[in-house]
Amino acid sequence: MSARLKLYNTATREVADFHPLKSGQVGIYLCGATVQAPPHIGHVRSGVNFDILRRWLSASGYDVTFIRNVTDIDDKILHKAVHEEIPWWAVAEKYERAFTDAYRALNVLPPTYEPRATGHITQMIELMELLIANGSAYAPGNGDVYLDVRHLKSYLTLSNQKLDDLQSAEDADLTYKKDPRDFALWKAAKPGDPSWPTPWGAGRPGWHLECSAMAHAYLGETFDIHGGGLDLIFPHHENEIAQSQSAGWGFANIWMHNAWVTASGEKMSKSLGNSLQVQEILKTVRGIELRWYLGSAHYRSMTEFSFEALEEASVNFRRIEGFLKRATDVLGETPEGVISSGFSEAMNEDLAVPTALAVIAEIMRLGNTALSAGDLAGVRVAAAEIRGALNILGCDPFDPIFATSSSANAELLDGLVALALEQRAAARVRKDFAAADAIRDQIAALGVVIEDTAAGTRWSIS
RNA sequence: GGUCGGAUGGCCGAGAGGCGAGGCUCAGGACUGCAAAUCCUGCCACACGGGUUCAAAUCCCGUUCCGACCUCCA
Missing domain, CATH: 3.40.50.620 (HUPs)
Structure with missing residues (x-):
């Protein structure tokens, strides 16, 4: 190839x-x-x-x-x-x-x-x-x-x-x-x-x-x-x-x-006072999200920096990440990455990352559909192709370099959230939705977001 | 003065003669106790003026505006 x-x-x-x-x-x-x-x-x-x-x-x-x-x-x-x-x-x-x-x-x-x-x-x-x-x-x-x-x-x-x-x-x-x-x-x-x-x-x-x-x-x-x-x-x-x-x-x-990253239409430079230090930006988004943003425009195109655009890119990335995590839950493992032909074609064309991102979006749509249909083979293919693409872009959320917390407290956290979810499940069974929603709101306030799916309730840290 | 880029929908961002990239936002729908997530539908854009062509965001001519480099620059 x-x-x-x-x-x-x-x-x-x-x-x-x-x-x-x-x-x-x-x-x-x-x-x-x-x-x-x-x-x-x-x-x-x-x-x-x-x-x-x-x-x-x-x-x-x-x-x-x-x-x-x-x-x-x-x-x-x-x-x-x-x-x-x-x-x-x-x-x-x-x-x-x-x-x-x-x-x-x-x-x-x-x-x-x-x-x-x-x-x-x-x-x-x-x-x-x-x-x-x-x-x-x-x-x-x-x-x-x-x-x-x-x-x-x-x-x-x-x-x-x-x-x-x-x-x-x-x-x-x-x-x-x-x-x-x-x-x-x-x-x-x-x-x-x-x-x-x-x-x-x-x-x-x-x-x-x-x-x-x-x-x-x-x-x-x-x-x-x-x-x-x-x-x-x-x-x-x-x-x-x-x-x-x-x-x-x-x-x-x-x-x-x-090409450059510009700010207010102008090239970043210290003399203009418009340069944005990496360490500052990393206080607002994760490294993987900043990378996704910086890599998403074609390398020969100027990219105009704004926190809005950065946030938009982050939202987009979290969707992809969310799919991979759901796929991993369903499959019981994260499939190894493979390079899809569409992705390969795009990258071979002078590293056409924006085109490659469109390919990823399409694969993800199919993957999500497979997920709702319970089509595990389809989920596996989509997850593998997305992971393969993310590897090239350096944005594989399962890359150990992006691993967030040490797992010292992970077990404790798992247990506590599971406890809350059991309480909520019990409330839902007895149709006490006020109590169920109160639990959801309380843990949401602590940064734990939950989703009810056909396979049960998932949670993640926002 | 010389050299080199750019202007695309509410926003970001590809494409380079025909067959509407994609994402984000927003609106509607499906699903759902409600959310969330997801899927479906909708929102028909290419700075301006001419021209070429059956057909132009894309080619040609002209114009406007923005930016970069000309010995510090990623």
């Missing part, structure tokens, strides 16, 4: 059949976080979108090597260190943990490897040596190392811009740069800044170098997919391409970019 996957490639601006470099294997490099602030939902949308890609590739039979980096040294981290009066590495560690926590809360699988920029200085120096040796980069003697953007003819092909159309930075200092658009591979150390020794003096990495060095280290000169947010196309990805291709590497075959 893997042969039919189609993906959109930002470089060619079209959807095309996916052909891995090596049969049965896929190498993906995803630009992860620059750990200088807590993650907002835009950051984790990227994580969720590419996690779905990864899960789908795996389910399609590929052996996936998924590299997601951590950029743990950059200007903002250093600024923050000064501002917060703690070492830069403590800033990086603190926010890296915040990202890890957010990813875990949303069931984003840990990458195959998560390299940090500062752990790859050696590879960066080797790359710079190569680039200087072949004339595509230069060290003007001030401790900086720049890439000569005019040296690579294909510069800016990803963003389809012309070098001369770029508005050049007003503060470009041409004392050392040959061209104002030449960018720093390496920055000379300033007093108080962390630095590493190099043949050109002590300094620290520029922003783009780490991704070229790390992608090369773990995925080789040419690999299948490079991903990131839309806003990384320029300059970050263009500069990665410039560095890597100047080194003679093929670099990424396919470029995939996720």
Whole structure:
């Protein structure tokens, strides 16, 4: 089934059949976080979108090597260190943990490897040596190392811009740069800044170098997919391409970019003050619900965040979850997930999750009908297909990562609710509906919702 | 100035020449002691103006509005 996957490639601006470099294997490099602030939902949308890609590739039979980096040294981290009066590495560690926590809360699988920029200085120096040796980069003697953007003819092909159309930075200092658009591979150390020794003096990495060095280290000169947010196309990805291709590497075959989460129509950013931190949102919905919401729009579509839309998505998800739980009760077990043909077709079409959700809705309708008809075989098929779909979307409610309570008090709770339900059942038998309803209202006030079904009374915690 | 997106029903959100995606909300019905859950029915949308076509949300021309990037960005 893997042969039919189609993906959109930002470089060619079209959807095309996916052909891995090596049969049965896929190498993906995803630009992860620059750990200088807590993650907002835009950051984790990227994580969720590419996690779905990864899960789908795996389910399609590929052996996936998924590299997601951590950029743990950059200007903002250093600024923050000064501002917060703690070492830069403590800033990086603190926010890296915040990202890890957010990813875990949303069931984003840990990458195959998560390299940090500062752990790859050696590879960066080797790359710079190569680039200087072949004339595509230069060290003007001030401790900086720049890439000569005019040296690579294909510069800016990803963003389809012309070098001369770029508005050049007003503060470009041409004392050392040959061209104002030449960018720093390496920055000379300033007093108080962390630095590493190099043949050109002590300094620290520029922003783009780490991704070229790390992608090369773990995925080789040419690999299948490079991903990131839309806003990384320029300059970050263009500069990665410039560095890597100047080194003679093929670099990424396919470029995939996720769109933003917007707020009031605008891209989320800290400068606008409209960013919504993951930890804040998780006070209003469960991680699985936030993931469902973030994953439900197509990855290339902007999604406008609102608490109303989030709540709507949660309601939708709880219906699906409710079906799976009822099916599990009736079947006595949760069927293993299977991939339905409709779901597979949708996902193969450049990860058409919205279409896949329509498929899930249809399966659920059939499943619910089977449930009322007592058609256990039908229930089993529907539950298995839904579970298979939810697994790919990372929203399987039976995934242990989403397990809520430790079962220490579960038995006690079971017993107490059973006691209340027995009382209510007795009241209903003697047609004392006032008493029965009073019991229902009382436990509802405590958060226990009950449903009378043909098979008896079910309860769940709201 | 250059480059790139977007505007779809009360709301969210797909689609990309015909055969009404789907979800949420709402209204009605079935079921039910009543709820809840579920199922059924209903609510015929594509920014605006032209054009092409037997047929346009979809293609073409023009217009309006919104957003992104142009060296901090997921």
